[in-house]
Amino acid sequence: MYQYTDFDRQFVRSRAQQYRKQLERNLAGTLSDDEFRPLRLQNGWYIQRYAPMLRVAVPYGELSSAQLRVLAKIAREYDHPSKEVFEKAIGTQATWGTTHLPVGYGHFTTRQNVQFNWIPLAKSADVMDLLASVQMHGIQTSGNCIRNITSDELAGVAPDEVADPRPFAEILRQWSTLHPEFAYLPRKFKIAITGATADRAATHWHDVGLHLIKSEQGELGFKVLVGGGMGRTPLIGTTIREFLPWNQIMNFLEAVVRVYNRWGRRDNMYKARIKILVKAEGQRYIDEVEAEYQQIIHADGAPHTIPQAELDRVNASFVPPTLNSRSAAKPVTVPADRQTDYARWLKQNVAAHKNPALRAVTLSFKRLGQAPGDADADQLDTAADLADEFSAGEARVTHDQNLLLPWVREADLPALWVAASHAGLARSNVRLLTDMIACPGGDFCALANARSIPVAAAITERYQDMDELHDLGEIDLHISGCINSCGHHHSGHIGILGVDKDGKEWYQVSLGGSDGSPLSGPATPGKVVGPSFGASEVPGVIEAVLDTYRRHRSGAETFIDTLRRVGFEDFKAAANSARLSDKHEELHTLPKSSGFARDAQEA
Structure with missing residues (x-):
């Protein structure tokens, strides 16, 4: 990893000190909100639907274990709404202190940054000081400037x-x-x-x-x-x-x-x-x-x-690290009844390395009950521990909102799998349907036309059978809550876009997109299959599309290859035939967020 010079470190500390003074003036009323707005945005602080959102820069996705632990500390100690914000988000009928809000989380983005959604603005300068202590900041994560530069999570390996x-x-x-x-x-x-x-x-x-x-x-x-x-x-x-x-x-x-x-x-x-x-x-x-x-x-x-x-x-700064020997550690054996799980993990989560003795391993942050890309404080601490023990203290944020360990010895794979399994980070769904990309959507963002997270949860819940997931094979599913496309729905083999119709949440489905990766082929936007669907219809539409794939595929042919060979029309017809005939009772109206949209436009 790049090693900051004395100048770099002083620059980041000075920036944090400067922000603290600006915040103090704003809270004291001597710097108006309009005057303060460009200053906080230049440091990654937005005002979203209910609370401030901080976007932390992770240049080209590289994180040290020390940085992960500071991110965990921020999630644990600062990512919590006030009582007033809680009641605004949930309603006064809710009991303060309940866990109806996804608080205490960091969120990995498609551009390899990390976001927090509930940090009170009054505590934001304390968070900036914490970030500066490990050479982190929010510079280049907002505004009409050159943003944080991203790269391949396998860069260098x-x-x-x-x-x-x-x-x-x-x-x-x-x-x-x-x-x-x-x-x-x-x-x-x-x-x-x-x-x-x-x-x-x-x-x-x-x-x-x-x-x-x-x-x-x-x-x-x-x-x-x-x-x-x-x-x-x-x-x-x-x-x-x-x-x-x-x-x-x-x-x-x-x-x-x-x-x-x-x-x-x-x-x-x-x-x-x-x-x-x-x-x-x-x-x-x-x-x-x-x-x-x-x-x-x-x-x-x-x-x-x-x-x-x-x-x-x-x-x-980018020479391969010296790996600590684990020779003194007790050998780890994968239990006999978990061999299938381990073999699937090796296939989906473990990538080849330019050093034949090493592997790059993806920790999956896609599981039921957790929004895609979210990592709670304990998971961030665990990822830091795994990085220290197995990957020379380094991890990478991936474009698909997971974490990758780039320096894992092949001999340590069983031990890493056991440790990651205990932490719930070894699900072998990388590049499969439930390894979906999703933006925070209407649950957080003031621009969103619809919620992304409930749709992601409904699809994830329907496809929990690992046999079925592996049979379906590699599929890119991307979900955006609005046309700004933070969930990259255009480039998904299956894309879902939240749209507003008469103040209600609806969803367009597109097929055949590609981000240009080896799995997807040449970059191209997907095609919309027809009129938008109600939220309750979307899982059924996805199921109908996948059933069509099963009927048409040849041997081990992937979803995207089958779609390209067969053509769009059969899949479109299947999606539209899945439309429910009854009323869409669960459709919601998103709260209006007067005054916040200007910040969200900078996202």
């Missing part, structure tokens, strides 16, 4: 890797943090980078996607994609450079973002993302970026060219 993307992600993080020219872009700006031949970072769906590649001459460089994104207009990124020398990436990105900053829409926030500019201008945008790049290179002296010495310095 994947057998198919051309080059480790983490050093470049770190260099770009340092370049983009509080970049004065790009602090107020037309809209938020997201970058993803991969160094592997397989895209596990959903790069085609980002404002900028970077692929480390090698030229025919063996030179290292980047393939650059621009203009991907979801939301109201799902678009796949356009390749604007087939090969860019690695040391020029910051100069080139300076041109990419500068042209966007100059010409991006500021009159309509729904058309302000770079994808709209690239779609509207096409080759003209590409030509302007190239002209700007040439200006930077020749007239300005290429100020952001990365020296080899700087790459070497950063690279030194």
Whole structure:
């Protein structure tokens, strides 16, 4: 992992101290809420439907065990609503102190960050100090700036890797943090980078996607994609450079973002993302970026060219760690009656490693009774313990809202499985139906048109049989509570989108999307199967779609391959035939949240 310098540590501490003074002024009434709003957003603090939400930056997904323990402390000691907020969320008929709210949790996001939903704003500066003590913060998690840079969770360990993307992600993080020219872009700006031949970072769906590649001459460089994104207009990124020398990436990105900053829409926030500019201008945008790049290179002296010495310095933080020997530990044997469970875990949760003696292991945070991606304080502490014992003190947040241990000895797999099983983190459902992506939805977010978590829970409850899950095979199910697409429904093999109809919660279902991963094939948005469904209908619709897959599949063919071979119409007909004929009694009206939507738009 990257080791912060003295400058880095002082910078983060100073930022926390600065925030504390701003908060004190706001609470004292000398800094108005409107004046305080951009300051708290710059540190990752939103005001959502009921309470503040903190988004903690986890650059390219890497977490140390010490950082996990601080996140656990925040969940345990700070992620709790006041009595007033509790009654607002649940109603005055509820008893204060009951457990009707999912409090005391961190939430892993699709962009490898961690969120908390119930921290009182009055305690937010204490939380910032805690984060700073382990070199963490909320910078680049909000606002119209270059956001936290994401990567492949297998970065540095994947057998198919051309080059480790983490050093470049770190260099770009340092370049983009509080970049004065790009602090107020037309809209938020997201970058993803991969160094592997397989895209596990959903790069085609980002404002900028970077692929480390090698030229025919063996030179290292980047393939650059621009203009991907979801939301109201799902678009796949356009390749604007087939090969860019690695040391020029910051100069080139300076041109990419500068042209966007100059010409991006500021009159309509729904058309302000770079994808709209690239779609509207096409080759003209590409030509302007190239002209700007040439200006930077020749007239300005290429100020952001990365020296080899700087790459070497950063690279030194990403050498494989020294693994502590567990030779003194008592050997662990998997019980005979659990061999099937263990074999399934090996297949679904354990990935190959570039070091043949090691493996990368995913801890599943998808289980009944817990929202996808949520981790309570005890689970975060347990993950830290497992990282220390089995993975050199390191874990990674995955795009699919789980945690991955990247440095596990093959010989330690039985012991890790037993320990993770005791903690409820060894469910062998990774990449299966219940390993779904879901945003927090209307239970938290002021923008949401519908709740995501109850729909996820209903589907999870219906598909608890592990034999059935493994028979269905690998399926990406993604759920968003609104068109902003935080649950990436566009890229799901099965996508579910919450929509508002006459103040009620309804759900659109789409099929055939892809995030560009090896499981999914080329990135593409899914197609909507028909009119929206009531909440009670959605599990039945999913079941009808999967039954259609069972009827049509050939041998071990996956869901997405069967859908592509057979075509859309049979699946669409099955989904629409599952519509209930009775009234949708359980449909709810989400509470209106006047004044909060401005924050949520920054998400």
